[in-house]
Amino acid sequence: MLEVTGLHVAYGGIQAVRSITFHVNEGETVALIGANGAGKTTTLKAISRMVGATGDVHFCGEKILGISPHEIIRKGIALVPEGRGVFPRLSVLENLRMGAFVRDDKAAIADDIERMYAYFPRLKERADQLAGTLSGGEQQMLAIGRALMSRPKMLLLDEPSMGLAPIMVQKIFEVVRNVAAAGMTILLIEQNAKLALESSQRAYVLESGEITLNGDSAELLHDPKVKAAYLGE
Amino acid sequence: MDIFLQQIINGLVQGSIYALVALGYTMVYGIMGLINFAHGEVVMIGALISITVTSTLAAAGMPLGLAGLFGLVAAMLTCMALGWSLERIAYRPLRGSPRLTPLITAIGMSIVLQNLAMIFWGRNYMTFPPLLPKVNFEFAGTHFTLVQVVIVLLSAALMAGLVFLVYRTKLGMAMRATAQNPAVASLMGVNINRVIASAFVIGSALAAVAGVMVGSYYEIAHYQMGFMLGLKAFTAAVLGGIGNLAGAMAGGILLGIIEALGAGYIGDFTGGFLGSHYQDIFAFVVLIVVLMFKPSGLFGEKTGDRA
Ligand SMILES: Nc1ncnc2c1ncn2[C@@H]1O[C@H](COP(=O)(O)OP(=O)(O)OP(=O)(O)O)[C@@H](O)[C@H]1O
Numbered sequence A: 001m002l003e004v005t006g007l008h009v010a011y012g013g014i015q016a017v018r019s020i021t022f023h024v025n026e027g028e029t030v031a032l033i034g035a036n037g038a039g040k041t042t043t044l045k046a047i048s049r050m051v052g053a054t055g056d057v058h059f060c061g062e063k064i065l066g067i068s069p070h071e072i073i074r075k076g077i078a079l080v081p082e083g084r085g086v087f088p089r090l091s092v093l094e095n096l097r098m099g100a101f102v103r104d105d106k107a108a109i110a111d112d113i114e115r116m117y118a119y120f121p122r123l124k125e126r127a128d129q130l131a132g133t134l135s136g137g138e139q140q141m142l143a144i145g146r147a148l149m150s151r152p153k154m155l156l157l158d159e160p161s162m163g164l165a166p167i168m169v170q171k172i173f174e175v176v177r178n179v180a181a182a183g184m185t186i187l188l189i190e191q192n193a194k195l196a197l198e199s200s201q202r203a204y205v206l207e208s209g210e211i212t213l214n215g216d217s218a219e220l221l222h223d224p225k226v227k228a229a230y231l232g233e
Numbered sequence B: 001m002d003i004f005l006q007q008i009i010n011g012l013v014q015g016s017i018y019a020l021v022a023l024g025y026t027m028v029y030g031i032m033g034l035i036n037f038a039h040g041e042v043v044m045i046g047a048l049i050s051i052t053v054t055s056t057l058a059a060a061g062m063p064l065g066l067a068g069l070f071g072l073v074a075a076m077l078t079c080m081a082l083g084w085s086l087e088r089i090a091y092r093p094l095r096g097s098p099r100l101t102p103l104i105t106a107i108g109m110s111i112v113l114q115n116l117a118m119i120f121w122g123r124n125y126m127t128f129p130p131l132l133p134k135v136n137f138e139f140a141g142t143h144f145t146l147v148q149v150v151i152v153l154l155s156a157a158l159m160a161g162l163v164f165l166v167y168r169t170k171l172g173m174a175m176r177a178t179a180q181n182p183a184v185a186s187l188m189g190v191n192i193n194r195v196i197a198s199a200f201v202i203g204s205a206l207a208a209v210a211g212v213m214v215g216s217y218y219e220i221a222h223y224q225m226g227f228m229l230g231l232k233a234f235t236a237a238v239l240g241g242i243g244n245l246a247g248a249m250a251g252g253i254l255l256g257i258i259e260a261l262g263a264g265y266i267g268d269f270t271g272g273f274l275g276s277h278y279q280d281i282f283a284f285v286v287l288i289v290v291l292m293f294k295p296s297g298l299f300g301e302k303t304g305d306r307a
């Protein structure tokens, strides 16, 4: 579904992502793991056109590396950005509505808002509260809900566990797995390698902008190199 | 007491005009952090276009009221096109450059527009045709005219319309989202360029109406009229908290009232040494005081909180 070929991103002189190639099949959850500064966020930004890149990115057979950033979501790709990126002075409900910005089907949008409230009952209680006043975990729920509101074909998640208490991480990942089980294609970025590998079918390991390992998540969980470098075992 | 009430009324009228202009400053600042110093000149162009169109049509035999309406619409359309062009030509190419660059460009555009207006309309004061019949009202010892009533009511209606647009429509939600986090707004499918352009266009339409209002209120217009008006409206926006819609409205009206009261009493305060024509100093005293003691303005968030 998503095919990334020879993707290369440089910030000035810094080569953040060096000609990486990977793909995500329809219905799959694929994890991209790596240490701080490995280039994970940069990869997602390149796919969602927030930074310029060279190489090739095809989504559903269509080349998307040349289109405008605001067209990406119309192709069916929704990003949950690093650090959540909720609109702090919009209400929770308005943030969800922003997720459906590209849609016009009012009735279906209303249904989907209820669906998000069912996933995250906490959001329903806070519907009229400004998003900036939510806790980190609640903001992460909102960012995921907002992304789902566009009814995407594929979800890109950038470190949903970042800065959250273990119990909140559990909750968020439960929803991610449910969404995946319902057929969503997901590219999951995580530093928490164990969690990422347990929640995905396949995974790629990114080191200093290059993919050094890839394979089935279950196998990578037992790979000695992965264990040593990312699982702290 | 009469003079007090009278000055409150006069201040409300002038303040409504400041508020309309201040909204243009604040919308653009709220979305892109730019102080569009050419905004006052948009007001001036609106006033002069409306004079030209109205008097041309009236001279051709159209009833004055109708000609005035055409003049107003022409002024709004011209200013909307002007606001759009300013953004497209002068500011968009500078997006992402250090803040001082677009600010200097804005001052440059303001000078360019003044000079263009001087070339088209000349250096002389132009008489504004009386668009409304001269009707006077008396209430509780105060006097006011139909023009004043229309200015206040029309401003209130436009501000209500703007609040509706910003807080109740999809475009308004996209504008607020863009102001808070443009990168994420574009991930949601918002075309940032279009949102920024619409802030300029809407602000310019309000400026055009304000231009026609000032013109009909003082019955004159001039190629330099936008300068002082622009500075005062900017002061109003800062007073309310720049970037904040309610702040611009409240700041405008408050500034109008402060000025009017100041003008009404300055003679008494200074033992007749300074007359009411010194009223302009009040706006700038207000600006300095706000910048010294509450730079974020009455309604503003902490500075630097703009996402
Ligand atoms: N805007 C930028 N300008 C210059 N360098 C940048 C920029 N953004 C990222 N980089 C650099 O690119 C490299 C990759 O950064 P990136 O944010 O993609 O890492 P990451 O894998 O997401 O790390 P983390 O796990 O800490 O989020 C880093 O060395 C970073 O310093």
Ligand SMILES: [Mg+2]
Pocket: A040, A041, A042, A082, A159
């Ligand atoms: Mg990152």
